Amino acid sequence: MTLGEQLAQYLASGLVVGGAYALIGLGFVIVYSVTRIINFAQGEFVMLGALGMVTGTGLGLGPLPAFVLVVAAVAALAAALERVAVHPLRRAPALAVLILTIGASIALRGGALVVWGTDPFALAPFSAGPPVALLGALVVRQAFWVVAVAALVFALLWFFFTRTYAGTAVRACAVNPRAARLMGIRVDGMSLLAFALSGALGATAGAVIAPITYATYDMGLMLGLKGFVAAVLGGLVSPPGAIAGGILLGVLEAFAAGLVSSGYKDAVAFVILIALCLVQVAGWLPWRVPVEEG
Amino acid sequence: MSARERWVLLLAVGLAAAVVPWTVRSTYVLSALVFVALNGIAALALSLVMGFAGQVSLGQAAFYAIGAYVSGVLTASYGWNPWVAMAVAVAAGALTAFLVGLPIFRLSGLLLAMATLGFGIILYYVLVNWASVTGGPSGLTGIPPLAIGGVQLDSDRRMAWLAWGALLLVLGLAGNLVDSRVGRALRAIHGSEPAAEAAGVDTARYKLGVFAVAGGVTALAGALYAHYLKFINPSPFGFAFSIELVVMVVLGGVASLWGAVLGAALVVGLVEALRALLPLLTVSHGAAEYEIVVFGLLLMAFMIFLPGGLSALGRRAA
Amino acid sequence: MTAGARLPAPLLEVQGLAKDFGGLAAVRGVDFAVRAGQIKALIGPNGAGKTTIFNLIAGALAPTRGRVLFEGIPLPVRRPHAVAARGIARTFQLVRLFGEMSVLETVLVGCHRRGRAGWAACALRTRAARQDEAELRLRAQTVLALLGLGARADQPAAALPYGEQRLVELGRALAAEPKLLLLDEPGAGLGRDEQARLAAIIRTIRDAGATVLLVDHHMDFVLGLSDEVVVLSYGEKLAEGRPEAVRTDPAVIGAYLGDEAA
Numbered sequence: 001m002t003l004g005e006q007l008a009q010y011l012a013s014g015l016v017v018g019g020a021y022a023l024i025g026l027g028f029v030i031v032y033s034v035t036r037i038i039n040f041a042q043g044e045f046v047m048l049g050a051l052g053m054v055t056g057t058g059l060g061l062g063p064l065p066a067f068v069l070v071v072a073a074v075a076a077l078a079a080a081l082e083r084v085a086v087h088p089l090r091r092a093p094a095l096a097v098l099i100l101t102i103g104a105s106i107a108l109r110g111g112a113l114v115v116w117g118t119d120p121f122a123l124a125p126f127s128a129g130p131p132v133a134l135l136g137a138l139v140v141r142q143a144f145w146v147v148a149v150a151a152l153v154f155a156l157l158w159f160f161f162t163r164t165y166a167g168t169a170v171r172a173c174a175v176n177p178r179a180a181r182l183m184g185i186r187v188d189g190m191s192l193l194a195f196a197l198s199g200a201l202g203a204t205a206g207a208v209i210a211p212i213t214y215a216t217y218d219m220g221l222m223l224g225l226k227g228f229v230a231a232v233l234g235g236l237v238s239p240p241g242a243i244a245g246g247i248l249l250g251v252l253e254a255f256a257a258g259l260v261s262s263g264y265k266d267a268v269a270f271v272i273l274i275a276l277c278l279v280q281v282a283g284w285l286p287w288r289v290p291v292e293e294g
Numbered sequence: 295m296s297a298r299e300r301w302v303l304l305l306a307v308g309l310a311a312a313v314v315p316w317t318v319r320s321t322y323v324l325s326a327l328v329f330v331a332l333n334g335i336a337a338l339a340l341s342l343v344m345g346f347a348g349q350v351s352l353g354q355a356a357f358y359a360i361g362a363y364v365s366g367v368l369t370a371s372y373g374w375n376p377w378v379a380m381a382v383a384v385a386a387g388a389l390t391a392f393l394v395g396l397p398i399f400r401l402s403g404l405l406l407a408m409a410t411l412g413f414g415i416i417l418y419y420v421l422v423n424w425a426s427v428t429g430g431p432s433g434l435t436g437i438p439p440l441a442i443g444g445v446q447l448d449s450d451r452r453m454a455w456l457a458w459g460a461l462l463l464v465l466g467l468a469g470n471l472v473d474s475r476v477g478r479a480l481r482a483i484h485g486s487e488p489a490a491e492a493a494g495v496d497t498a499r500y501k502l503g504v505f506a507v508a509g510g511v512t513a514l515a516g517a518l519y520a521h522y523l524k525f526i527n528p529s530p531f532g533f534a535f536s537i538e539l540v541v542m543v544v545l546g547g548v549a550s551l552w553g554a555v556l557g558a559a560l561v562v563g564l565v566e567a568l569r570a571l572l573p574l575l576t577v578s579h580g581a582a583e584y585e586i587v588v589f590g591l592l593l594m595a596f597m598i599f600l601p602g603g604l605s606a607l608g609r610r611a612a
Numbered sequence: 613m614t615a616g617a618r619l620p621a622p623l624l625e626v627q628g629l630a631k632d633f634g635g636l637a638a639v640r641g642v643d644f645a646v647r648a649g650q651i652k653a654l655i656g657p658n659g660a661g662k663t664t665i666f667n668l669i670a671g672a673l674a675p676t677r678g679r680v681l682f683e684g685i686p687l688p689v690r691r692p693h694a695v696a697a698r699g700i701a702r703t704f705q706l707v708r709l710f711g712e713m714s715v716l717e718t719v720l721v722g723c724h725r726r727g728r729a730g731w732a733a734c735a736l737r738t739r740a741a742r743q744d745e746a747e748l749r750l751r752a753q754t755v756l757a758l759l760g761l762g763a764r765a766d767q768p769a770a771a772l773p774y775g776e777q778r779l780v781e782l783g784r785a786l787a788a789e790p791k792l793l794l795l796d797e798p799g800a801g802l803g804r805d806e807q808a809r810l811a812a813i814i815r816t817i818r819d820a821g822a823t824v825l826l827v828d829h830h831m832d833f834v835l836g837l838s839d840e841v842v843v844l845s846y847g848e849k850l851a852e853g854r855p856e857a858v859r860t861d862p863a864v865i866g867a868y869l870g871d872e873a874a
Binding site: 468474475482484486492493495496507 | 670672692693694696697701702704708709710711713717720721722724725727729730731734735736737741744745748784785788
């Protein structure tokens with residue numbers, strides 16, 4: 001392979017993984033915007049989406065019915081988590097709620113371990129066939145599904161945020177929760193909606209990337225953390241920011257793995273996170289990550 | 295607790311810690327005692343950060359690892375005296391915490407939690423990938439045990455004495471600290487940061503200070519761990535251990551030093567009990583699988599129903 | 613100290629102070645000075661910018677324009693502890709206590725800067741640290757006695773009645789032995805008797821050599837207590853002078869009547 005082909009390959013795989021990070025990051029953004037909570041369990045929704053697809057298709061369902069069923073189920077689970085655990089703590093300090101969602105994350109991961117065990121599962125791609133050559137890179141067919149589904153979700157979300165009452169309300173909450181409450185927006189209901197949406201987004205990400213990465217019970221931790229970094233990169237309350245952050249992170253990771261060392265691939269996101277913190281403290285960041293006092 | 299009550303309690307537990315290892319024969323129980331003490335030291339350090347300065351660190355395992363690896367590498371690879379190596383390890387833990395905290399402790403709580411988490415994960419990858427020094431994933435062998443005046447502390451029983459001695463020493467010093475000018479400043483930060491600032495407390499400096507102290511104390515536990523097991527590899531120092539430490543602190547009640555030790559004892563006890571019990575209840579998988587479910591549910595239940603931890607329960611009853 | 617025959621130099625000088633919150637001007641170029649040994653009050657209707665000025669002086673907020681001089685030297689910005697180190701203590705509009713701390717401990721935090729013991733000395737409980745602690749406790753107990761809270765020393769501060777919580781906050785500020793004391797609505801929520809007691813305490817503090825700047829909107833309480841008054845309205849200075857002069861100022865009467873009519 002020439003260097004040009006290699007770079008094209010890194011770019012392609014980075015874009016695909018970045019699409020998944022963007023979906024996960026969007027989940028963080030929506031929940032944080034409405035509730036000012038960092039939902040640590042976000043990554044577990046991804047894991048449940050992936051393993052749910054494995055079980056769904058294993059039961060003989062086609063990819064599409066399985067996908068719809070799994071996304072709906074995970075969204076319902078996320079909503080249940082909000083009602084049972086997060087809602088009772090809505091007046092607690094932010095750090096207490098963070099610890100709560102860490103607990104939820106561990107419990108979900110453990111639950112998945114009990115149900116699915118430790119073995120990684122391979123999920124059949126949505127459409128069969130050999131990889132496609134594209135501008136010097138070989139791209140697996142599932143990658144097109146990832147990009148297409150991500151693009152569709154972004155379009156739907158754009159419509160939701162700008163053209164529907166609920167979406168506008170979510171944005172109002174992001175700008176100023178107190179003012180939104182005074183304007184008569186029911187923040188309680190918004191919180192439930194935000195969790196359900198984030199569950200659906202996470203499950204979607206998990207379902208589409210499972211054929212590329214395998215599905216295991218502990219995949220959610222890393223994917224969730226990277227989605228979080230994507231969201232922070234984009235300013236934590238901006239959906240377009242999270243999409244850009246996710247894609248940027250995916251590409252940077254792919255290049256770091258290819259050009260530096262694959263052993264440090266997973267560390268890239270956290271180096272970026274800490275660098276972001278430094279830059280914010282120094283006041284160089286052109287935008288502010290609006291994290292409130294804990 | 296007054297200073298007098300604190301010393302009486304320390305003395306009583308110290309006596310028990312001196313006597314109990316004599317009477318216990320099972321190396322299994324003795325090793326559990328060692329781990330309660332080591333985890334207790336680390337949990338206590340985290341409770342200083344969480345309970346007294348009101349900050350959450352999700353990367354505390356990193357400092358445990360720094361203690362273990364600095365002391366381990368200096369003794370096994372460079373032949374240093376273990377005590378000197380351990381002192382360097384503690385200093386390295388404190389210094390690393392200071393340097394890590396310098397930029398991030400001016401951030402507010404949530405971002406700080408995530409930044410410490412990021413640091414912990416980065417350090418883990420360094421341990422795995424820097425094989426020429428750390429031994430990589432397969433680990434570092436040949437770490438010598440500690441010795442006092444020619445007596446090697448290489449049995450579980452002797453190590454239990456040492457670990458509990460270290461725990462009680464740290465408890466005594468931390469108890470003094472909390473009940474002093476410095477400790478009041480820390481508790482004031484937890485209570486109301488603006489009011490503490492207005493009273494002249496340099497809150498950023500104190501938060502950084504407590505983080506550095508906790509880093510050093512956690513590294514002490516890590517160094518003891520390395521000389522106890524004589525072998526270290528990266529896997530026990532991952533993100534899961536950072537979370538386990540948070541669980542210990544939350545179970546015990548974040549603002550209670552003895553609570554942190556109690557939390558450590560409960561977590562170690564719970565893990566062992568689950569390992570013993572669960573195979574009787576289920577046939578599908580091993581017990582380790584259920585462990586983390588139980589931890590997760592416990593953590594949630596405590597945050598919802600008993601955010602003050604077990605020590606709040608005691609206070610309510612008193 | 614260069615105490616000459618001329619008028620004492622102002623202890624605190626506020627020069628052209630302004631603060632915008634996202635385009636909303638809360639304070640628009642206010643000037644005034646506080647001379648040593650005075651009780652001076654900032655009064656004005658809600659939203660006049662009183663508390664914002666306090667937060668600007670105390671370093672909790674950074675001004676958009678202008679500056680504050682203390683003893684002729686500019687005060688640090690956005691570093692409240694550094695402002696405290698210059699000899700300025702404050703109370704808050706809404707009481708801010710420290711969780712489960714006792715009354716004595718809360719006041720001891722106020723003594724923080726008077727203490728010397730560092731981390732190691734405190735952990736080891738050295739002789740020097742114990743001596744330091746004993747001195748701080750004596751100081752805190754003296755303050756509690758002055759406020760009539762001696763019997764409450766070991767109770768949790770947050771469990772006291774509201775009026776006494778305000779006194780604990782005042783005690784925390786006094787314990788620092790400040791040159792300038794900033795009191796944010798000290799009389800709010802207090803009964804008439806409690807207000808009289810508070811006024812007596814504030815006069816005692818002034819007579820002991822401290823300077824007091826306070827914010828309030830109880831006209832009677834403020835005008836009876838202060839040596840000088842600054843009247844604010846919509847972030848601007850409306851009038852300044854002795855209480856009896858301000859009381860009859862037509863602009864002030866207009867602002868207050870306007871406020872009540874609204």
